[in-house]
Amino acid sequence: MKVGDVDISDDYLVVNTIDSVLEVAKFLKKEGIPDAVVVDDNDKVVGIIDDYVLVTEVLAEGKDVNETNAEDVMLTPPMVTVDTDLTEVEEILDKEDVTLLAVVDENDELLGVVTIMDVLEGLAKAHEPSGGLFSFLRNLF
Numbered sequence: 001m002k003v004g005d006v007d008i009s010d011d012y013l014v015v016n017t018i019d020s021v022l023e024v025a026k027f028l029k030k031e032g033i034p035d036a037v038v039v040d041d042n043d044k045v046v047g048i049i050d051d052y053v054l055v056t057e058v059l060a061e062g063k064d065v066n067e068t069n070a071e072d073v074m075l076t077p078p079m080v081t082v083d084t085d086l087t088e089v090e091e092i093l094d095k096e097d098v099t100l101l102a103v104v105d106e107n108d109e110l111l112g113v114v115t116i117m118d119v120l121e122g123l124a125k126a127h128e129p130s131g132g133l134f135s136f137l138r139n140l141f
Contacts, residue, residue, distance in 0.1 A: 003089060004082030006122035008103050008112035014039055017046060017071035021058050024049055024070050037102050037110060038074045045102045045110050047074035079104045080114060086122050089114055 013036035015024050028036060028051060035050035049070050057073040058065060077096035080089055080103055092101060093116055100113045 001086045001126040003084045006118045010112045012113045019070045021068045022065040038070050047076045049074045
């Protein structure tokens with residue numbers, strides 16, 4: 001099963017590389033989400049930033065939240081396309097220790113994000129299309 005076979009999320013936050021981590025943290029809090037996609041001035045995806053990074057790389061290191069930009073602490077896991085296999089996405093998420101990946105087209109334009117929940121639902125649906133585990137997971141989350 002491929003990324004394009006699941007409902008990739010279009011409900012995500014985008015921040016710019018030059019946004020301060022204080023601004024990023026405020027955006028995350030306002031939206032009630034733990035992570036955001038980071039883009040450059042040309043709207044090209046360059047990374048992601050999450051609440052864990054804000055705590056471990058900024059607060060725990062005593063960095064100035066007004067002077068530290070998203071670019072300074074963002075994570076740079078590989079981006080994926082709609083043709084990427086879900087098992088590969090699962091491996092990347094695990095290896096990079098992130099909860100989402102940017103889904104881009106051939107021009108690195110952002111199409112959406114794929115999360116661990118998208119992967120779990122897709123793999124469960126592929127293995128038990130009549131219900132079972134897929135229904136259980138959907139009801140659980």
